[in-house]
Amino acid sequence: MDIDRLDLRILAILQKNNRLSNIELADQVGLSAPACLKRVQRLRKEKVIVDDVSIINPKLVGNTLTMIVSVEMDRDQADIYQRFRRSMDQAPEITQCYQVSGNYDFLLVVCVKDIQAYEEFVDRVLHTQLNIRKFHTSVSLRTVKFSTEVDLKGLTKDR
């Protein structure tokens, strides 16, 4: 799928706020409402727009503790990694997980209510994973930035 300047402008707006009406959006990018809608629908269908969601403040809902967990696996075996990756989806406490190169293999961002909830998470998710050699937890003292926006500057792939 190719994405032109107009699509990028639409994406730039929607990734900041997807609750403006199609009419407003069309206005801002200089299209008629139907033309604009067609583009947005296409972007959703093609999964350029993956999801449309409300972002909740975890603190205001009781999840005040964020932990950064680095995980080192026992062996570099494809099936072990795959099993581990699949287990990540099952745990709602894990908000992000990256497979990385370097001293450890996976980096997890875990968001929980309190230390008890974290311990429960460790028991349920990490200690049941054989093949973890070791893992290291550090506490996030502050979420300095949490953005869902993709940097769209300098991506003017025109057709």
Added chain:
Amino acid sequence: MDIDRLDLRILAILQKNNRLSNIELADQVGLSAPACLKRVQRLRKEKVIVDDVSIINPKLVGNTLTMIVSVEMDRDQADIYQRFRRSMDQAPEITQCYQVSGNYDFLLVVCVKDIQAYEEFVDRVLHTQLNIRKFHTSVSLRTVKFSTEVDLKGLTKDR
């Protein structure tokens, strides 16, 4: 602000999909449309719902490289930390930044187009920060999980 079971159900739905109509939402939680709308408006006003956004697939838009950067600061000085934190907001490449306890001080998740863009980012954002003692970059081989959902299980603070 207190949040009852109904609010939590509303949040659980909206953080998965905020594009369903208020009527559908009301239906799913068992309220009339206006009653439901009032709750949602309140949740937005009170910033329990922080934002409403479209999530873009960074790969489909050209940002294929994710870097994990750990930063160690020179001194534990409040103003130095504060300045650093403020600079995080300025850089669109930084999607997440956590201030952490342990061997290093900040953890950054940086999303860019390619290595050149990353080098440009390092020069512009990190090398201009005096007070960084050192930083370490590792490449994300795979984004195993990226979720914006907050775990709402076991948070039944009723009134």
Added chain:
DNA sequence: GTTGAAATAATCTCTAT
């Protein structure tokens, strides 16, 4: 929180470019 009504918006079809 509900019901009913008015104002808005989304979206479909069709036409034109």
Added chain:
DNA sequence: ATAGAGATTATTTCAAC
């Protein structure tokens, strides 16, 4: 293949209860 105009349908949102 993509944009625009008009009409239909659906939704949001306001009052009154």
